[in-house]
Amino acid sequence: MATINHIPDIILSNIFASISDTRTRNSLSLVSRKFMLLERATRVSLTLRGNAMDLFMIPTCFRSVTDLDLSLLSPWGHLLFSYSPLSDPQLLAHRLHVAFPAVTSLTVYARSPSTIEMLVQQWPGLKRVKLVRWHQRLAHWPIGADFDCLLEQCENLSWLDLSSFYYWTEDLPPVLQSCPKVSASLVHLNLLTTSFAEGFKSQEIKEITKACPNLKNFSVACIFDPRCLGFVGDETLLAVANNCPKLTLLQLADTSSFADVRGDPDNEGFTSEDAMITRETLLEFFAGLPLLQELMLDVCRNVRDTALALEMLNSKCKDLRVLKLGQFHGICLAIESQLDGIALCSGLEELSIKNSGDLTDMGLIAIGRGCCKLSSFEVQGCKRITEKGLRTMTCLLRNTLVKVKISCCKNLDAAASLRAVEPIRDRIHWLHIDCVWNGLEETGNSEQVGHNFGHYQMEEPSRLFSFSGSEYDQEMSGKKCKYSFDLSDSYVMKNNSVNAFRFKKWDKLQYLSLWIGVAELLTPLATVGLGDCPNLEEIRIRVEGDCRGRHRPSERAFGLNCLALYPRLSKMQLDCRETIGYALTAPSGQMDLSLWERFYLNGVGELGLSELDYWPPQDRDVNQRSLTLPAAALLAECVELRKLFIHGTACEHFMMFLLKIPNLRDMQLREDYYPAPENDMSTEMRAGSCSRFEAALNRLPILD
16 A cells, blocks of 8 residues: 655655644654655754754754754854853854855844854855844944945845844945945845834935845835934935835835834824925825835824825836835725725735824725725724724625734724624634723623614615715615624623623634733623634733832732633733833832732733743833743743743743743743843843753753
8 A cells, every 4th residue: 555655755845845834844854764854855944042052952954954043042142153262153153054054044143243244254145134133233343344244245145134133324325335236136125123213314215225226125214203304205205216116015114103002092193293295206106116015104294185196006006915004194085985095906905004193984984995805904093983984894895804903093992893893703813902991891882982783783884874876875785794783693782781792703813912001901801702712822912001100900910811711822922011110129009010020920820821922021210121030930830831932031040930841842031122231240141041041941851
């Protein structure tokens, strides 16, 4: 009888090459020697972990690897080649080259220019490079020191990512200008560096785009505020279009958008200053980039009357599939039944609208009618939209929409957001909502949100808003929407204050993202309608707010144990980085961060997680984000945890608590925030402390 071993090797190689999951590949390599050799021969991507000092641990069987990631070597964030006087930098670099001779794509944490210099000497044929650094750039380094050797020695370089690399904006343009051949070969340049306080100035963007005329993907952090020197305006936009006409992806974002904090829902969406970007410039700008497929303009300053320009975007950029706009107003006028503005971009598959001050329910419905291919929709900071308009839009996009983000919209609290996406409840894969529990005790009363859904059937979207005599009304007339509901399936259980919606099942929801204010509880999550998610695998919870001045919460725990009702939940990201408090002694009657960590992590051991990313709360006055004793003890209760990444610091004796986790395979401290702590002599960041912990972890027996 024929078995899998009778399949020709060339076919088996293609099968192995199509498998991307690392653990699956590792399991296959254990079947037989033949399978091991095939797996190694088809492995093209590898991320190295472990201690860089252990030369004997560098694997030598992955000689086909072309994509190598060295950014997560331990101790994380320390100098790769020179943090120990016992290690020979040249020997380590040579050993890496011998083990991985075919590397053409490299990711590395480059704390100093010497790291980059040594690596490019080993692989001068590099085509793709991503640099990572969250530590500060030292002032005595020459201008362009980080990039000189890279562009001078890697003549085949076509892809450069600096989005997680801190440097000075004046470092890059002179190097690009001094290496015209390499600059002209670049097709991907990501300068969307989130650690920048000030982005690239207008003149620097002009110089970069002029030096790199063949760019296809260009992302850059900049300043649109006209009060600042070097702000980006009409002239800069036109220069980008003229210098790089081959662009298929363009992302321009103001550095103030990187704060990633929730705005004020009561804000009208208009800033005090207008960006120096006119409608006429936008028309010319879009006309000059006919190949665009993805566009992001997060301006953070008012750009008004943009409907006509967006119509031009649709007519000139036929291949546009992804559009993200921030602080754009007048994007869809929605006059009667006439489609206009962004609603005419019928080819869009992903759309993000942020802080559009005049976007209304009618505009949402027009977008739903015109952008009928949308699979992803994000709306943030739009005060004038309501549950009624968003629900109608999701009805119209029921066949395609699988990813939705609703944030910082005054009329869309948690319950209203879930009711708005109810028409795609059986299809949605990815969802973000804000955990705002407004009037939770009255969720059965639909009048809270201004719309009494219990009084009528939602037979079709056209009846929610009048389009009397329009083509749309004629098209929809006589059609009963298959996602309608009647009184027996209403949102309101009239004889009970508990919302009937809480019993609905979200069959395909796999990823859930939540924002919640500090000191708020997570426990109402099931009550508002997310009680039954049988396939939910990953959840991200972002806690934001100032703990200072707040008294002890009435409950002992945040409510993580309520997530135990999701049977397949295995991955969690608990992000408390924007939770601000006292790292040291708190004033009388208040809690320091150790007690707040106990509040937020209480119950995490009941969830059966296999992967956890945790960002501790911070004290900005001392730039400290450190794991406390209660947090270490509670994390040690996660007995099924295999991967634990703490995005902060921790004392060595606190980390030793984590050795009690029986199956922990991968644990690392990552100070991946700016500025990362520089004092490497403290017990929280010392390389020796991390090495001793990892050595103890590696000595533990792992059952599988």
